[in-house]
Amino acid sequence: MNRKKKIVVLTGAGISAESGLKTFRDSNGLWENHRVEDVATPEAFARDPDLVYRFYNLRRAQLAEVNPNPAHDALVTLENHFQDDFLLVTQNVDDLHERAGSKRVLHMHGELKSAKCSKTHKAVRWEEDLTAMNLCDCCALQNEMRPDIVWFGEMPYFMDEIYQALFQADVFIAIGTSGIVYPAAGFVAEANSSNTHTVEINLEPSSVQSQFDEQHYGKAGQVLPDYVASLIGE
Numbered sequence: 139m140n141r142k143k144k145i146v147v148l149t150g151a152g153i154s155a156e157s158g159l160k161t162f163r164d165s166n167g168l169w170e171n172h173r174v175e176d177v178a179t180p181e182a183f184a185r186d187p188d189l190v191y192r193f194y195n196l197r198r199a200q201l202a203e204v205n206p207n208p209a210h211d212a213l214v215t216l217e218n219h220f221q222d223d224f225l226l227v228t229q230n231v232d233d234l235h236e237r238a239g240s241k242r243v244l245h246m247h248g249e250l251k252s253a254k255c256s257k258t259h260k261a262v263r264w265e266e267d268l269t270a271m272n273l274c275d276c277c278a279l280q281n282e283m284r285p286d287i288v289w290f291g292e293m294p295y296f297m298d299e300i301y302q303a304l305f306q307a308d309v310f311i312a313i314g315t316s317g318i319v320y321p322a323a324g325f326v327a328e329a330n331s332s333n334t335h336t337v338e339i340n341l342e343p344s345s346v347q348s349q350f351d352e353q354h355y356g357k358a359g360q361v362l363p364d365y366v367a368s369l370i371g372e
């Protein structure tokens with residue numbers, strides 16, 4: 139039987155690099171002399187909420203200055219071809235996949251354009267700066283609204299759906315991710331355990347590169363459009 143393939147794609151900060159967003163682990167990995175990990179934990183938010191609000195406010199505002207690049211566009215082409223047999227899992231908190239036109243997207247690490255109540259976890263769409271003064275809809279208290287970002291030590295979103303999709307996938311493609319942060323770094327092993335063909339597309343070999351069946355190195359905006367064309371043509 140000539141069954142249509144099921145594709146799962148994982149993206150990381152590298153896919154947005156050519157749009158002008160910095161990756162996490164490039165240069166010295168510091169933001170105003172803070173390690174990124176130090177502004178991306180529940181402890182950091184408890185210790186210095188204004189610093190954490192400012193970090194994400196700047197990143198949210200930056201989205202207005204950047205646009206999707208050919209790598210984001212290539213994933214829209216892939217989705218248009220495979221439709222419901224396609225799932226895009228992103229670790230990115232930017233909105234470039236949606237702005238390119240991707241529809242079947244799961245943001246496993248949350249989104250800059252979402253904020254949530256720390257108490258009830260109710261999330262709302264958020265376009266403006268977020269501060270301690272903002273009241274949440276549910277308990278109407280100050281100091282409770284936080285960026286809807288999965289911080290270090292917190293459980294990423296959609297894990298059941300993602301593992302289910304990996305289990306059923308024929309092809310798993312990881313793009314622009316260093317393979318350092320788990321659980322996403324473990325998706326290739328999960329896919330391999332169910333005989334999925336695994337592909338890495340990255341600027342350079344990632345920490346988990348040896349686990350992939352196929353590797354393509356270079357800028358995603360250059361490598362991915364050709365790779366997608368070859369996959370669709372198969």
Ligand code: OAD
Nearest residue numbers: 150151152155161162163229314315316319340341357358
């Ligand atoms: P990293 O900054 O760890 O890795 C980015 C990867 O993209 C590196 O392997 C680069 O070599 C590669 N890269 C850079 N430019 C590229 C290009 N033009 N084309 C292709 N690849 C390129 O980012 P992530 O792996 O996404 O978590 O980091 C994972 C998570 O760690 C993030 O989601 C974030 C962070 O802490 C949270 O915020 C919860």
